[in-house]
Amino acid sequence: MQFAKLFHMKRILLALSIILAATSLLHANEQNRGGRKPITTEVSQTEKEEWENLKSRFTKYSPYISGLVWTLIHSYASQSETKRGLALLQSISIAVASHDPATLRKFNAPQGFKQKLVGLINARDETLSGFGASMLAIIGDQEYAPHIATLLDRRKASRPYHEVTVRGQAATALGLLGAKQYAVRIALLLKSKNRYDRSGAATALGLLKATAYADDVIRVLLFEDVGVGDDSSPIHALFEMGVAAKYTKEIARVLDDEIPGDRTETAAYALARLGAKEHAKDIAKLLKNEYRRRHAAKALALLGAREYTAEIVLLLKDKNSFNREGGALALGILGAKEHVAAVAELLKDEEAWVRRAAADALVLMEANEYAREALPIIAVQKEGPYFDGADFNSVVTEQALELNNRFTILLARMKTRLAAPRPK
Numbered sequence: 001m002q003f004a005k006l007f008h009m010k011r012i013l014l015a016l017s018i019i020l021a022a023t024s025l026l027h028a029n030e031q032n033r034g035g036r037k038p039i040t041t042e043v044s045q046t047e048k049e050e051w052e053n054l055k056s057r058f059t060k061y062s063p064y065i066s067g068l069v070w071t072l073i074h075s076y077a078s079q080s081e082t083k084r085g086l087a088l089l090q091s092i093s094i095a096v097a098s099h100d101p102a103t104l105r106k107f108n109a110p111q112g113f114k115q116k117l118v119g120l121i122n123a124r125d126e127t128l129s130g131f132g133a134s135m136l137a138i139i140g141d142q143e144y145a146p147h148i149a150t151l152l153d154r155r156k157a158s159r160p161y162h163e164v165t166v167r168g169q170a171a172t173a174l175g176l177l178g179a180k181q182y183a184v185r186i187a188l189l190l191k192s193k194n195r196y197d198r199s200g201a202a203t204a205l206g207l208l209k210a211t212a213y214a215d216d217v218i219r220v221l222l223f224e225d226v227g228v229g230d231d232s233s234p235i236h237a238l239f240e241m242g243v244a245a246k247y248t249k250e251i252a253r254v255l256d257d258e259i260p261g262d263r264t265e266t267a268a269y270a271l272a273r274l275g276a277k278e279h280a281k282d283i284a285k286l287l288k289n290e291y292r293r294r295h296a297a298k299a300l301a302l303l304g305a306r307e308y309t310a311e312i313v314l315l316l317k318d319k320n321s322f323n324r325e326g327g328a329l330a331l332g333i334l335g336a337k338e339h340v341a342a343v344a345e346l347l348k349d350e351e352a353w354v355r356r357a358a359a360d361a362l363v364l365m366e367a368n369e370y371a372r373e374a375l376p377i378i379a380v381q382k383e384g385p386y387f388d389g390a391d392f393n394s395v396v397t398e399q400a401l402e403l404n405n406r407f408t409i410l411l412a413r414m415k416t417r418l419a420a421p422r423p424k
Contacts, residue, residue, distance in 0.1 A: 051096075054139060058096050061138045061176075065089070068134050072127060081125045088116055089135065114139060121147055126154065130169030137173035145179040152185055167192075168200025175204030183210045190216045198223070199233045206237025214243045218250050232266035239395060245274050252279045260292045268299035269393040280305040287311050293318075294326025298392055301333035302399050309336045316342050324349065325357040329391075332361025333403065340367045347373050360386065363410050371418040384408065 058065070069089065072082050092113050117139075120132025133148040151170035171186045189201035190213070198220050205213045221234035235251060238244040244251070251274075254267035268283045280303055286296035287308070297312045313336070315327025328343050344367070346358035359374035367374075378386075387404040389397035 055096055057138055057140050058093070064134070064176075065138065068131055072131055081123065081128050085120060085128050085131045088113065088120070092135075114141060114144065118144065118147055121151065126164065126166035129154075130166045130173075133166075133170050133173040134176070137176035140177065142177055142179060145174060145177050145182070148173050148177070149179075149182055149185070152182070152189075163194050163196060165196045167194070168196035168198075168203075171197075171200040171204040172207070175207030178208065180208050180210070183208055183213075187213050187216060190220055195231065199231045202233045202237045206233075206240030209241055211241045211243055214238065214241055214246075217241075218247055222250060222253060232263040235263065235266050235270050236395065239270070239273075244270060248274055248276045248279060252276070252282045255279075255282045255285060260286060260289050265292060265295040265299075266393055266395055268296055269302070269396045272299040272302040273396045273399060275303065277303060277305065280308065284308050284311065287315075290320060290323070294320075294323045295393070297323075297326045297330035298333070301330035302392070302396060302403075304334070306334055306336070309334060309339070312336075313339050313342060316346060321349070321351040321354050325351075325354045328354065328357040328361045332357075332364035335365055337365050337367070340365055340370070343367075344370050344373070347377065356380075360407065363414055364407060366410060366414070368414055368417050371414050375415065375418065378411065386411075 069086065072085050095113070114136065117132045117136045121129050121136070123129050123132065129151060133151055136144045136148060148170050151166050154164060154166050156164065167189060171189055174182045174186060183205065186201050186204045186208075187210070189197040190205075192198055192201075202217050202220050205217060217234045217237050235244070235254075238247055238251075248271060251267050251270050255264055257264050264286065268286060271279045271283060280300060283296055283299050283303070284305075286292040289296075293315060297308075297315055300308050300312065309331065312327050312330050312334075315323045315330075316339075318324050318327065324346060328346050331339050331343055340362065343358050343361050343365070346354050347362075347370070349355050349358065355377050359377040362370045362374045363378070385401070385404045386407050387400045389395075389400050392400055
């Protein structure tokens with residue numbers, strides 16, 4: 001029964017991820033093939049501007065929306081409550097994607113579902129309350145900040161034996177809204193014993209650019225408590241505040257976590273983004289951890305730490321395919337041409353993602369002698385970008401974009417050279 005529920009909800013999540021594009025395409029196709037035309041209804045310029053702004057915010061925060069859906073699906077909320085939240089999001093998504101004024105009017109423009117989301121804030125289940133608050137924040141209307149702020153005072157969890165989660169969600173929502181008037185109240189949560197409070201508060205203060213609390217955020221980062229979980233929100237907050245470069249030593253301390261996890265990876269990439277080569281040796285320690293070494297290799301590569309090439313090349317024969325993938329890509333980023341032959345061996349790897357990483361690396365190395373083997377593997381992906389933050393970590397999104405641009409140029413050059421007539 002539980003499996004069926006999760007499977008059903010995951011299908012909804014998949015549908016939501018494509019609904020904006022699919023709905024727009026559907027409207028275009030109906031008009032092109034002479035199908036039923038949308039009902040034309042006059043919409044004011046103010047309504048049009050508000051709707052376009054809403055579409056823009058949905059696009060901007062689409063990864064965050066996916067995270068909210070994941071939280072709903074995996075929460076302990078009742079099935080009916082979960083469906084209630086997802087159904088509302090699905091309706092909003094369809095309306096946002098629509099070019100049909102009648103559809104907009106059906107929801108009373110954005111105002112109609114804002115009111116429905118306010119209703120979710122008052123739900124008994126805190127996961128649903130947090131969902132409503134977060135969606136209102138994504139819509140971006142500060143009028144609702146006081147409604148969201150009431151959740152900062154919730155004291156009891158909606159389920160026995162659980163920590164309160166909604167205060168942290170509310171704090172993050174207020175951060176998304178840019179509601180700086182609540183910064184003092186949010187900062188109080190940094191001292192909470194509740195890990196969700198601390199994480200949400202750190203995220204919120206980062207979004208609010210509240211640099212006055214940077215030292216407090218650092219204390220959360222270095223808080224030695226297993227209950228803090230594997231949380232990288234303080235690191236992201238420091239970047240949002242624009243002060244991360246002042247705290248490289250503190251960020252490097254995270255690399256010594258007894259059990260390396262997501263936040264150690266984020267710390268490694270953060271140091272790479274900051275160009276903190278003095279901490280390359282700290283990142284390199286993660287090369288000894290089976291589950292983190294691929295990220296260590298890629299972070300070192302983005303940092304330009306060529307002195308670790310000999311250690312990275314060992315990953316090409318790692319039993320873990322993801323480590324082979326990370327090692328190959330790292331060598332490509334570093335332009336380690338002395339290891340071209342070793343990377344090329346992975347073009348025959350049993351795993352497709354390893355073969356792809358090897359092919360990408362050979363392009364980055366400008367190893368044109370392997371063009372005939374590498375290009376067909378890359379051709380399976382017909383659209384870019386070839387690299388983005390998801391291939392590394394969101395903290396190095398800009399570096400990933402730079403890498404993507406470099407790769408695109410080198411790929412075009414390799415294709416041109418392969419197509420050029422051979423000298424007689």
